[in-house]
Amino acid sequence: MAKHDLQQKLAILSDAAKYDASCASSGTAKRHSRKGDGLGSTEGSGICHAYAPDGRCISLLKILMTNFCIYDCVYCVNRVSSNVTRARFTPEEVITLTLEFYRRNYIEGLFLSSGIIKSPDDTMADMVRIARELRTIHKFRGYIHLKTIPDADPKLIEEAGRHADRLSINVELPTDAAVKTFAPEKNPGTIRKAMADVRLTKEASAERSHTGKRPPRFAPAGQSTQMIVGADGANDATILGQSTRLYSSYKLKRVYYSAFSPIPDASAKLPLIRPPLEREHRLYQADWLLRFYGFGLDEITGATKDGNLDLQIDPKLAWALQNRHHFPLDVNAAPREMLLRVPGLGVKTVNRILTTRRHRTLRYEDLTRMGASLKKARAFITAKGWTPGVLTDSADLRARFAPPPEQLSLF
Amino acid sequence: MPTIRVPALDTARAWRDAARGLLGAGVPPADVLWQFGDGDADLFADAPAAPPAAAKVGVPKSFVALSENVCWHSDPQRFARLYALLWRLRDNSGLIADRGDADLARLRLMEKAVSRDKHKMKAFLRFREVPKVTDRRRFAAWFEPTHHIAEPMAGFFARRFGDMDWLIVTPTRSVEFTGGDITLHDGAAKPDLPDDAHEALWTTYFRNIFNPARLKIQAMQSEMPKKYWKNLPEAAAIPDMIAHAEARARQMQAAAPTLPPIRAARITESLAQPAPPPASDLDALRQQATGCTRCPLYRDATQVVMGEGPRDAALMIVGEQPGDQEDLAGRPFVGPAGQLFDRIAGEVGLDRRHAFVTNAVKHFKFAPRGKRRIHQRPDAGEVVACKWWLDAERALIRPRLILAMGATAAASLTGTGQGILKRRGTFETTREGTPVLLTLHPSYLLRVPDPAAKEAALRDFRADLSLAVARLAA
Numbered sequence: 028m029a030k031h032d033l034q035q036k037l038a039i040l041s042d043a044a045k046y047d048a049s050c051a052s053s054g055t056a057k058r059h060s061r062k063g064d065g066l067g068s069t070e071g072s073g074i075c076h077a078y079a080p081d082g083r084c085i086s087l088l089k090i091l092m093t094n095f096c097i098y099d100c101v102y103c104v105n106r107v108s109s110n111v112t113r114a115r116f117t118p119e120e121v122i123t124l125t126l127e128f129y130r131r132n133y134i135e136g137l138f139l140s141s142g143i144i145k146s147p148d149d150t151m152a153d154m155v156r157i158a159r160e161l162r163t164i165h166k167f168r169g170y171i172h173l174k175t176i177p178d179a180d181p182k183l184i185e186e187a188g189r190h191a192d193r194l195s196i197n198v199e200l201p202t203d204a205a206v207k208t209f210a211p212e213k214n215p216g217t218i219r220k221a222m223a224d225v226r227l228t229k230e231a232s233a234e235r236s237h238t239g240k241r242p243p244r245f246a247p248a249g250q251s252t253q254m255i256v257g258a259d260g261a262n263d264a265t266i267l268g269q270s271t272r273l274y275s276s277y278k279l280k281r282v283y284y285s286a287f288s289p290i291p292d293a294s295a296k297l298p299l300i301r302p303p304l305e306r307e308h309r310l311y312q313a314d315w316l317l318r319f320y321g322f323g324l325d326e327i328t329g330a331t332k333d334g335n336l337d338l339q340i341d342p343k344l345a346w347a348l349q350n351r352h353h354f355p356l357d358v359n360a361a362p363r364e365m366l367l368r369v370p371g372l373g374v375k376t377v378n379r380i381l382t383t384r385r386h387r388t389l390r391y392e393d394l395t396r397m398g399a400s401l402k403k404a405r406a407f408i409t410a411k412g413w414t415p416g417v418l419t420d421s422a423d424l425r426a427r428f429a430p431p432p433e434q435l436s437l438f
Numbered sequence: 439m440p441t442i443r444v445p446a447l448d449t450a451r452a453w454r455d456a457a458r459g460l461l462g463a464g465v466p467p468a469d470v471l472w473q474f475g476d477g478d479a480d481l482f483a484d485a486p487a488a489p490p491a492a493a494k495v496g497v498p499k500s501f502v503a504l505s506e507n508v509c510w511h512s513d514p515q516r517f518a519r520l521y522a523l524l525w526r527l528r529d530n531s532g533l534i535a536d537r538g539d540a541d542l543a544r545l546r547l548m549e550k551a552v553s554r555d556k557h558k559m560k561a562f563l564r565f566r567e568v569p570k571v572t573d574r575r576r577f578a579a580w581f582e583p584t585h586h587i588a589e590p591m592a593g594f595f596a597r598r599f600g601d602m603d604w605l606i607v608t609p610t611r612s613v614e615f616t617g618g619d620i621t622l623h624d625g626a627a628k629p630d631l632p633d634d635a636h637e638a639l640w641t642t643y644f645r646n647i648f649n650p651a652r653l654k655i656q657a658m659q660s661e662m663p664k665k666y667w668k669n670l671p672e673a674a675a676i677p678d679m680i681a682h683a684e685a686r687a688r689q690m691q692a693a694a695p696t697l698p699p700i701r702a703a704r705i706t707e708s709l710a711q712p713a714p715p716p717a718s719d720l721d722a723l724r725q726q727a728t729g730c731t732r733c734p735l736y737r738d739a740t741q742v743v744m745g746e747g748p749r750d751a752a753l754m755i756v757g758e759q760p761g762d763q764e765d766l767a768g769r770p771f772v773g774p775a776g777q778l779f780d781r782i783a784g785e786v787g788l789d790r791r792h793a794f795v796t797n798a799v800k801h802f803k804f805a806p807r808g809k810r811r812i813h814q815r816p817d818a819g820e821v822v823a824c825k826w827w828l829d830a831e832r833a834l835i836r837p838r839l840i841l842a843m844g845a846t847a848a849a850s851l852t853g854t855g856q857g858i859l860k861r862r863g864t865f866e867t868t869r870e871g872t873p874v875l876l877t878l879h880p881s882y883l884l885r886v887p888d889p890a891a892k893e894a895a896l897r898d899f900r901a902d903l904s905l906a907v908a909r910l911a912a
Contacts, residue, residue: 034642041646060600063618068598074561075661077672079648080680082657089647097705107705108698124639130577130602131565133640166601203737212709216728219740223766272738275806276765289651289687295695302651318808379537386532393538 031114037124039114043094043105044140046290047197048253048283049172050075052086052135055192055248058168065166067129067136069192073170074135087138087172088128092116092154096142100199100210101297102258104290105142111292115144118157125161129169136170136192137161143176151179151187158190170248177213177221184221185228185245193248193280196221198273201266205259209297222277225250229278249280256310257303258287264324264334267313271324284310309336316343319374320367339429344370347407348425354407355419358389371404403428440465440487444517446475446610447622449586450509454502457521459490467525472517498534501527507549510586519545555585560594562666565604566634574617578605580628580669588613592620637671644672650683651690720749723830727800733823735801735816740765745796745831752910753793754837756828758846758879762811765802770795775881779843782880782896786904794835798850799824813881816846825850832872840872841906844879852876863902865909875909877902 031039053073060066075084093115094105104111116124125137139157141150154173161167173191175184188194196218200206203215225246232245252273254266270282286302293299313336316322320343328334330345337345347354347370356365358380366377379397383389391413395401406418406427418424442460444453460470505520513519523541527533536542565577577599581588588611595606596615606613610625658676667673724744730736743760746769763773771779771790783790799820804811816824828850832840842848849855851874852866861876868874878899886892 034639037639037642038646041643045647045649059597061597063600066599066601068594070594070597074557076561077644077670078658078662079644080655080658080676080683081649081652082654082661083649083652084661085644085647088643090643097709099702099706108702110696110699127636128640128643130575130599131567131634131636131640132563132579212706216736216741220768223740223768227766271806275804275809275811276738276740278809286652288649289690291690292693292696293690299691304652304654382535383537386536387538389538396540396543397537 033120033124036114036116036120037090039112040091040094040116041089043091043111043142044089044138046104046285046288047089047138047140047174048083048285049195049251049281050084050086050089050138051172051193051248051251051281052170053248054280055170056244060166060168065168066126067167067169069135069168069170076133076135086135087170088125088134088136089138090116090121090124090140092118092121092139092141092150092157093144094142095144097145098143098210098212100213101294102199102209102255102287102290104292106294108294109292118153118160121157122161122165125169126165126167129167134169136167136172138172138174140174141176147176147178148180148183151176151183155183155187155190158187162190172248175221175225177218181224184224188225188228188232188245189243191246193251194225194246195251195253196225197253198269199253199255200259201254201256201261201269202259205261209258219276222250222252222273222279226277250277251279251281251283253283253285255287256284256307257300258297262334263306263310263313263336264328266310267317267324267328270314271317274318282314284314305338306336309338309342313342321364322346322368340425341370343368344403344428351419355409355415356407358394358408358410359384369404369407371400371402371407373398440469440489441471441473442487442489442517443473444475444509446586447589449474450506450590453509453517453520454505455492456489457505457524458492458495460521461495461524461528462492463490465490467518467522470518470521472521474514474517496531497524498527498531501534504545504549507552508545510552510590511548512585513548516548519548552585552587555583556587556591556594558666559583559587559591562662562670563595563606564637564669564671565599566631566637568632570603572603572617574601574603576603576605578607578629578631580607580631582669583608586610588625589622592622596620641672641675645675645679648679648683650679651687653680653683653687655680720744720831720834723827723834727827730800730827732826733801733820735799735803735820738804739801741768742800743768743770743797743802744800744827745770745794747790747794747796747835748792749835751792751794751835752838753788753841753906754832754835754839755790755793755795755841756843756847756851757795757797758844758881759797759799759816760802761813761881762802762804765804770797774884775879778884779880782900783903786900786907788903788907793841794831794837796828796831798828798847800827818849821846821850832868832870837872839906839909840868840874841903842874842876844882847879848874848876862898863905873909875902875906 051073055069057070059068073086075086077085079085095113095115096105097107099106099108128134139154141154143150158171158173171191172193173187175187175194175196177196198218199210206213206215229245232242235241256266273279273282284307286304286307288302289299313327316327326346327342330349331337336342356369363377363381366372366380376398380389388411390411394410406415406424442456508516508520523545533539559581563579563581565579568576568578570576588606588608592613603616607626607629612623612626614621614623727742727744730742743764760770761773764770780790799816803814803816805814840851842851845855845858848858851868858876862878864876866874866876878895883895883899886895
């Protein structure tokens with residue numbers, strides 16, 4: 028096999044890493060290097076240093092340590108049966124790239140993942156070594172996200188959490204059956220067990236001992252996971268059901284949905300499709316409604332017969348159109364939990380409505396200034412100087428929001 | 439009419455001091471003209487006057503934060519607008535929370551514009567390495583912000599790049615960081631910076647992290663507007679990436695599947711997992727149960743939670759099912775109910791370590807509710823499916839007495855869970871003839887709302903445990 032230089036390796040190993048959707052760098056502990064004894068800072072909010080033409084944020088150096096892998100997951104570009112070019116970084120190369128990119132303000136930190144080589148423990152140990160050396164030798168205080176290998180020794184995962192801001196373990200597919208079919212070497216039970224361990228270790232690290240001493244910090248930005256959407260036959264109700272269970276069981280910060288996307292040298296067992304980007308987008312919207320807007324799973328997925336979300340309109344609007352008997356709502360009187368259900372009003376806008384209406388009566392024009400999207404909201408609210416009249420119950424209300432039918436694209 | 443000159447350095451603080459003075463002196467907004475730096479004065483303005491000495495005035499906290507940002511905005515009207523709002527706040531401090539007020543809304547928009555500009559500077563500024571003069575490495579950058587944000591941003595870069603020297607040049611202000619000290623200079627034209635080899639590596643990364651099958655140009659441009667592109671080394675690659683994206687995606691779909699490399703089959707074969715051994719002991723039983731799919735509960739739970747305790751235990755304690763904590767830890771009775779059990783058992787001299795502790799159902803059944811999992815009682819089918827494992831545990835341990843806690847355990851061991859409150863404290867037998875002492879489940883004790891009833895239930899539970907101790911001693 029030809030030997031690759033650093034640039035070639037970087038090309039191969041970032042190409043192999045792009046199917047992980049997460050690039051978040053937010054919500055970790057605050058750190059800085061103002062005293063000159065190190066490099067890097069984290070101040071709460073994440074920073075996207077660039078955007079690729081796929082619209083995705085580039086916040087971290089997202090690479091694989093190696094794309095050699097002994098597993099044969101059908102959907103994955105790096106599976107053992109694929110003929111893609113293979114490469115492997117040395118730990119020093121990963122460390123140097125991270126630091127040099129960081130110094131030039133290209134990135135917030137490192138998101139390191141890897142194919143499984145030799146054994147899960149060997150691979151995890153190498154990844155932990157990179158994180159440890161960045162933190163201890165180079166005093167790097169930027170963001171580190173480590174992809175955790177579920178079968179690795181819990182001691183390695185514990186050490187990973189001491190150096191990394193975030194750990195993640197991908198559940199890969201929405202059902203155990205699909206994992207068995209498409210990722211035969213992975214065990215859904217082991218993946219859940221690993222997420223449970225991360226939650227327990229993190230909770231234990233938050234408790235002070237009887238002497239008041241705090242144990243070392245563990246993954247201050249929590250854990251996340253990813254599910255591939257559209258590779259198996261699972262419907263949106265199944266996918267969202269799985270994520271609600273994951274959120275409640277393992278206190279995940281995020282469940283990422285990744286539309287199954289064409290890969291080089293795909294497997295014959297899983298025909299390539301055009302990535303269902305619109306579906307992915309609707310799933311994220313539904314995920315938000317479940318977590319921050321007080322919606323129940325049945326309310327969101329019960330709107331259609333096949334358990335899939337409406338692709339043409341967002342899930343909140345879909346719910347409102349089916350439950351018009353709740354509307355219109357008076358923005359000057361309606362309770363918070365009902366205002367959150369109005370299409371076009373977000374959490375921030377609702378909070379602004381609540382603080383302002385304590386002082387005075389809200390007019391229709393006020394709502395635009397508060398950030399409401401009145402194109403959507405107007406049919407569902409009343410305010411001083413505004414009533415939607417018959418609009419709320421008009422038969423063509425859905426048509427006002429749904430995009431006009433278009434000719435199918437050939438690709 | 440007094441003209442107040444706000445300097446281009448330390449602008450926010452200077453404006454705040456001036457505004458305090460004016461407000462203290464009762465000068466209405468219509469009577470003040472504001473001037474920024476040494477810029478052109480208003481035609482009708484007098485020569486700049488010193489503002490009255492800053493007086494102590496009460497101002498809502500969030501106004502201070504607002505003015506701190508708005509002062510760096512490029513709009514010449516910003517100082518007047520801020521002062522006008524401050525004037526209105528004098529006798530209506532609640533106004534600051536009114537998100538519908540037009541004056542405030544306008545200032546909030548300006549605040550947002552400055553915040554966004556600052557954020558984009560954090561994101562899109564690019565350093566290049568320049569030759570060093572001391573042993574600290576040196577970097578320099580050119581950036582074109584929309585507002586006067588170089589000065590307020592100096593702290594951010596100093597906190598981030600503390601161990602290197604750097605210079606940030608913008609058209610209106612330059613910031614130098616040398617040996618740990620920040621110095622502000624006048625703005626300058628774009629400097630000629632030496633090439634940096636890492637820009638090629640970075641562009642390689644940018645090209646390859648891009649997924650050509652997901653082209654979303656609009657999404658990229660709304661977050662990374664074109665006006666920033668000329669100073670971003672990676673942006674030069676964008677047109678080419680877009681032009682070839684669709685063809686690349688189509689090529690991936692059209693490509694015929696290839697034959698796997700020869701090593702693949704060998705590796706896959708070596709990973710095939712061996713079949714579980716027969717259950718001759720507890721460890722083997724646990725291993726078998728790990729893959730249990732006898733009922734659907736395995737799909738949502740983390741793991742199977744088997745019993746634990748000595749192999750020769752005389753007493754077997756059977757609860758309902760693992761809870762949230764047990765499910766995570768993989769061990770029975772470690773959550774709140776388990777702790778309550780331990781406490782009362784300790785009071786009557788029952789040592790849990792000498793008993794074999796297990797559950798009638800081995801997987802946690804729950805309903806997700808936000809960030810929590812709500813316990814659900816297992817149904818008859820699930821209890822029957824899991825009885826297989828409980829029977830296997832009983833066959834291995836062969837206890838002299840079984841303590842069945844709660845209706846589910848009673849149902850699994852005696853065939854019915856009905857009327858547990860009446861049956862508690864009595865002995866029944868399993869089908870094989872092992873005596874079963876029935877009692878309440880400790881989690882029931884945790885949930886009894888009425889304090890008197892709770893006290894009574896605890897008393898009953900304690901009595902039942904004493905009964906078990908006495909029976910074992912007999």
